[in-house]
Amino acid sequence: MAAHSRDPLTHPEVRQATTGGYAAGYGVSVILMLGALLITQQHVLAYPTFLWLISSLVVLSLFSQAALFFGLGLSPVQAWKSVSLILALPLFVFTIGLSVWMFNSLYPRTMPAMNMNTSQPTLLQ
Amino acid sequence: MAIPTHETSHATPDSVLWQPEVEAHDDLAARTLGFWLYMMSDALLFAGLFAAYGVLDHAYNTAGGPGARQIVHPLDGFWQTLAVMTSVFAFSLATVAMKMRSRPGVILYTSIALVLGLVFIGLEIADFRALIAQGAGPDRSGFLSAFFVLIATHGLHMVFGILWMLVMIVQVARSGFTEHIVARLLNLRLFWQFQASVWVCVYAFVYLRGAF
Amino acid sequence: MPVHLQGPWSPLLGRLSLHAIPYNNSIILFAFALAAVAAVAVIAPVLYFKKIPYLWREWITTVDHKKIGVMYIIVGLVMMFRGFFDGLMIRTQQVLADGPHSPHFLDALHGYIPPYHFDQIYSSHGTIMILFAVTPILTGLTNVIVPLQVGARDMAFPYLNAVSLWLTTVGAALVMVSLFVGDFSAAGWVGLIPLTELPFSPGVGVDYWIWAIQISSIGTTLNAVNMIATIVTMRAPGMTWLRLPIFTWTTLSTNIIGLTAFPVLGVALALLSADRYIGTHFFTAGQGGNLMLYTNLFWIWGHPEVYFLVLPAFGIFSEIIPTFSERPLFGYVTMVAATFAIGGISWLVWLHHFFTMGAGPAVNTFFSVATMFVGVPTGVKVFNWVFTIYRGRLRFDTPMLWCVGGLFLLLIGGLTGMMLAMPAIDYTVHNSVFVVAHFHCMVLLVAYAIFGAVTFWFPKVFGLQLDERSGKLFFWTFSIGTILVFVAMFGLGFMGETRRLDYLYDPQWLPLLIIQEIGIGFYSLSVLIFCWMLYVTLRHRHAHVEADPWGTSRTLEWLTHTPVPFYNFAVTPQVNARDELDWRRRGGMDRKLPDGYAPVHMPSNTMVPALIGLFAFGFGFGMIWRIWWMAGFSIVAVIVLVIARSFQKTPGYILSTDEITAMERRVEGSSIVAEQPSRPPLVEAEVH
Ligand code: HEM
Numbered sequence A: 001m002a003a004h005s006r007d008p009l010t011h012p013e014v015r016q017a018t019t020g021g022y023a024a025g026y027g028v029s030v031i032l033m034l035g036a037l038l039i040t041q042q043h044v045l046a047y048p049t050f051l052w053l054i055s056s057l058v059v060l061s062l063f064s065q066a067a068l069f070f071g072l073g074l075s076p077v078q079a080w081k082s083v084s085l086i087l088a089l090p091l092f093v094f095t096i097g098l099s100v101w102m103f104n105s106l107y108p109r110t111m112p113a114m115n116m117n118t119s120q121p122t123l124l125q
Numbered sequence B: 001m002a003i004p005t006h007e008t009s010h011a012t013p014d015s016v017l018w019q020p021e022v023e024a025h026d027d028l029a030a031r032t033l034g035f036w037l038y039m040m041s042d043a044l045l046f047a048g049l050f051a052a053y054g055v056l057d058h059a060y061n062t063a064g065g066p067g068a069r070q071i072v073h074p075l076d077g078f079w080q081t082l083a084v085m086t087s088v089f090a091f092s093l094a095t096v097a098m099k100m101r102s103r104p105g106v107i108l109y110t111s112i113a114l115v116l117g118l119v120f121i122g123l124e125i126a127d128f129r130a131l132i133a134q135g136a137g138p139d140r141s142g143f144l145s146a147f148f149v150l151i152a153t154h155g156l157h158m159v160f161g162i163l164w165m166l167v168m169i170v171q172v173a174r175s176g177f178t179e180h181i182v183a184r185l186l187n188l189r190l191f192w193q194f195q196a197s198v199w200v201c202v203y204a205f206v207y208l209r210g211a212f
Numbered sequence C: 001m002p003v004h005l006q007g008p009w010s011p012l013l014g015r016l017s018l019h020a021i022p023y024n025n026s027i028i029l030f031a032f033a034l035a036a037v038a039a040v041a042v043i044a045p046v047l048y049f050k051k052i053p054y055l056w057r058e059w060i061t062t063v064d065h066k067k068i069g070v071m072y073i074i075v076g077l078v079m080m081f082r083g084f085f086d087g088l089m090i091r092t093q094q095v096l097a098d099g100p101h102s103p104h105f106l107d108a109l110h111g112y113i114p115p116y117h118f119d120q121i122y123s124s125h126g127t128i129m130i131l132f133a134v135t136p137i138l139t140g141l142t143n144v145i146v147p148l149q150v151g152a153r154d155m156a157f158p159y160l161n162a163v164s165l166w167l168t169t170v171g172a173a174l175v176m177v178s179l180f181v182g183d184f185s186a187a188g189w190v191g192l193i194p195l196t197e198l199p200f201s202p203g204v205g206v207d208y209w210i211w212a213i214q215i216s217s218i219g220t221t222l223n224a225v226n227m228i229a230t231i232v233t234m235r236a237p238g239m240t241w242l243r244l245p246i247f248t249w250t251t252l253s254t255n256i257i258g259l260t261a262f263p264v265l266g267v268a269l270a271l272l273s274a275d276r277y278i279g280t281h282f283f284t285a286g287q288g289g290n291l292m293l294y295t296n297l298f299w300i301w302g303h304p305e306v307y308f309l310v311l312p313a314f315g316i317f318s319e320i321i322p323t324f325s326e327r328p329l330f331g332y333v334t335m336v337a338a339t340f341a342i343g344g345i346s347w348l349v350w351l352h353h354f355f356t357m358g359a360g361p362a363v364n365t366f367f368s369v370a371t372m373f374v375g376v377p378t379g380v381k382v383f384n385w386v387f388t389i390y391r392g393r394l395r396f397d398t399p400m401l402w403c404v405g406g407l408f409l410l411l412i413g414g415l416t417g418m419m420l421a422m423p424a425i426d427y428t429v430h431n432s433v434f435v436v437a438h439f440h441c442m443v444l445l446v447a448y449a450i451f452g453a454v455t456f457w458f459p460k461v462f463g464l465q466l467d468e469r470s471g472k473l474f475f476w477t478f479s480i481g482t483i484l485v486f487v488a489m490f491g492l493g494f495m496g497e498t499r500r501l502d503y504l505y506d507p508q509w510l511p512l513l514i515i516q517e518i519g520i521g522f523y524s525l526s527v528l529i530f531c532w533m534l535y536v537t538l539r540h541r542h543a544h545v546e547a548d549p550w551g552t553s554r555t556l557e558w559l560t561h562t563p564v565p566f567y568n569f570a571v572t573p574q575v576n577a578r579d580e581l582d583w584r585r586r587g588g589m590d591r592k593l594p595d596g597y598a599p600v601h602m603p604s605n606t607m608v609p610a611l612i613g614l615f616a617f618g619f620g621f622g623m624i625w626r627i628w629w630m631a632g633f634s635i636v637a638v639i640v641l642v643i644a645r646s647f648q649k650t651p652g653y654i655l656s657t658d659e660i661t662a663m664e665r666r667v668e669g670s671s672i673v674a675e676q677p678s679r680p681p682l683v684e685a686e687v688h
């Protein structure tokens, strides 16, 4: 609230910006996605392997963004952001994972059989 | 500040009871933390949408219409990825320029980021129009509803980011780096980088997985 | 691609026409008369005593967390009264409509309310009680208390705080308007699907329900941001994490839930709106929709939401019980751990609301076991309270009565919850009134905590104590009502009465229904006593109260003056112990004042939040009636306001040392209900 006469540009969160870090984050993200694209275009992997690989690339890319873009870490200005992210991460997994799981367990019990060969694999298959 | 390290069982006449000097809350840090918390909330919004997409991305839900494989184009999606990533990179550089106290630098990089954001939106709109023209609009099937709404929600975030950039360009040009403006630029950086993170998930799980 | 609608629509008024006003329904006319009388009773004195400028300056444009909290609580209490009235109507209908030979009045076949209207009543009852009564009251309490407990002058974002308040108020206002213009959803507070889809609910009722919740939950989310940031960044020096009062801890946990769960509700409602407005097929029965997906998303929010409600109640118990047992809280650290364990587990159990969906045994088992795990930390808490009471020097002032009553409810509600957590049992009692009785024990426990908290902190905020005699009478009549209604309801659940019945087919239920009706009679009596209590209190408003009127309070909020000055603490306190006030009292230092004062910087009032609220109402109303120009104009207006505000310089103003010294001597002058002289804003405080 207070109207300080501090110079805001000396704040650590302003100081944290670096061209090198951002360039690295940019490079890594683009390369990982390019890799994921190439893997997809090859069409050689089995579905589970493919899904694992893609997911790992996503996780890597998100990690690099957390570190290099957001600059998360344990420094006093960033610590609470890191903590809140870590607290939120399981919730993403619960929300999406448990939802997909419960409907996958529901369908075989409640839906008419469908010729699954012609259909797309679902997330868990 | 003299903070006693251990608790005595009660106060004594020379305990420190008041701190007249403290008025030093770090406003900037509170504002970015607040904004970050809002983004956690926003991330759960996307989690909800991804959960809906995960459930509706099933042969049962296409209602005889196209499934993911028939409508996604991973390569086109990659151009969007490139656009959004480059835009985020550009805006991040704008905050490096802020650190260097360069108003023109901030305005230049923000404008680049803004244009790339528009490119992204343009690609997305073109994609949507093509699909709707094929009769594969959001009202075609449960699956397509989830597809459109997930992607459009991300797109709507991008539109708000673009609007925000416009405002910031004006404010930086007018008043330079006041505390409020610096806080807004920092928050916008968080917001914009977050759009890249969301897009990575959309690209991998909708476009790439869909094309399998 | 707006969907095709049944019925007329015009560009100017959307679906709105004179037919939307149910002037021929005698019950609604009565409600309207009641509301009109209440409105006149409020507005007339305001006009007569020329208080509009006062209201505008001191309340509507305020950014003070205490006033905002008080307004939240007032909105919540008004809505609670409305919700109570709905409950009264539901009970009366059921007792009248039992068995084929039951009497009929007005235009109903059984009882006095026709089915469609009855459905709206229980839908609004649940929606109001959970989202527009209890939630705002708890938000209000945390708003008032938490900044004081952590020794701060205000919330981290005072302006955002006002925005949250007005958004919540808009939601409540939309629910109230639905009573007189159009109708309300008839699909239950959970939005039973596919009944909420356009073909089955073609009117505006479901739209009212959607937008009221959607707008107010944006407010709740913003408030959660604000609360967490306040607790993390605004604590007074020396207030380490392990000195944080438990109420503040539970507020933190609750708001983490609020921050993360409400967006999922937003998604559920937004997807439903997409179905209703642009014809998507998320939850439709055909075209590849999946209606259980709605239920899933709703309860992903819904279960954490019940803990969002109950955790602050636990926090309130943890403040009141030590105060009236004159002992420190037993097991502080386990209490904190249990608070967070409950918050975490509450995210893993939502499927227990639809065990009967038919997911596989593995899924049901997982959620069943997770649900039962909640009992562990809850048990830890109960034992901690009991051990606090054990060998304490007990006093049964009204707040303590509410707490002890609440503990009994927690026991019954928790044990019946454990029963429901077993799928095998749940399959037989799901959707029976047994479930209704279970969760009423739980939400009533929250209500008990709220009444306890209001009595407990009332003197702090207003500088006068609620009348104890009528307060106790209120407690006892309310509790007799609770016992009569809900013991009977458990019985009816076992006898097979299902939920939401406008007509009950089994005449054998009548005795228990009559007992319930007597119970609601006691509730009605308690409402009158509540009003009487307020009246008596105001009549004796000149009695003087101490900074700590209970004499044995323990935490920081009781350290500053009573009533609290608008700047909270003239000098920021140094925190030396977990129960700081108790610590100071034992050393005889609790009345030691600071040696001198320094100028204080305060935020200025602003009318922007109230304007945002106004346009949010316009947006909601426009969307509900599909008046597109109105919705579009309002949303643009909100965006423009936000941008315009960001161009404003908002430097606040300074309270000088002299002013503070004067006000510290004459506390009433600085109380939050007193009118403050206008102060010039700072000029050019933004130096760079
Ligand atoms: C010991 C902890 C608890 C357990 C094990 C538990 C268990 C359950 C279960 C299994 C149901 C679903 C019953 C059915 O629909 O068939 C249920 C319903 C419900 N519970 Fe609880 N519960 C607990 C605590 C709470 C609390 C603390 C609250 C609120 C403050 C609460 C509020 C509700 C509500 C509102 C419903 C019903 C919602 C509806 O269908 O309208 N419960 N509970």
Ligand SMILES: [Cu+2]
Pocket: C302, C303, C306, C349, C350, C352, C353
């Ligand atoms: Cu539950």
